[in-house]
Amino acid sequence: MFAGIAGRYDLLNHVLSLNIDKRWRRVVADKLRPILDREDAKILDVACGTGDLAIELNEGSRAAITGTDFCRPMLAIALDKSPAIPYVEADAMNLPFPDATYDAVTIAFGLRNLPNVTNGLAELHRILKPGGTLAVLEFSTPIVPGFGRLFNFYFSHILPRIGGAVSGSRGAYEYLPDSVSKFPNQRALAQMMSETRFSQVDFQNLTGGIAALHIGTKGSCP
Ligand SMILES: C[S@@+](CC[C@H](N)C(=O)[O-])C[C@H]1O[C@@H](n2cnc3c(N)ncnc32)[C@H](O)[C@@H]1O
16 A cells, blocks of 8 residues: 555645644654764664655754665655665564664654554564653544544545545545544553553644654663
8 A cells, every 4th residue: 555655655745734744753853852962872763654754853863863664665765865864674563673772763654554553562662772762653633622523524535535636546545544543542542652661651742633742761671
């Protein structure tokens, strides 16, 4: 599915979100700034797609950023946009990195797509160093009732038509609202992260809860 929409993915992201997706990725980079400023830090962007978050993290960063995704056409576009960033083709459920490799791991609009969210979180936990940070940017549940209804109408009825017409894959843009509706809300995801042994779990709503940024820390005990 992702291979089929790779060529139009960036355009549709920016058009369908009125460019708000760029602001959301900037929030992730701002949050991780203390780690990005460290020359010795290693950061992995999982399910990196066409590389937009990896590129945002890399901007002005002293840390080493790597991107990974299992979809080769997505990675080809990422590499074309940012040849200086290393990209690794891999399944997020079984990453080819040793335990305790990264100071921070990010995943933007990727966790929802994994076949098992708990096992996916456990895999991200495994590759983080003790004390390392996980940042999950994902669609979430709007918190303002009237706005939520309006947004859900747009998301379920208008977005699939535009996305389908431009990408040629209506199914991919019907899958989007469907997968978001099945994904845990802000509090439930925070709870799942805590149950996957992340500590100091916290989240911030973005654009009235359309998206949320969850942050968790891998404790010092393995
Ligand atoms: C909605 S895109 C998000 C891309 C990018 N992170 C962004 O912010 O635009 C979801 C990405 O997750 C990737 N993905 C889904 N399941 C995956 C898995 N099991 N392993 C690795 N990548 C996966 C897809 O290939 C796709 O590139």
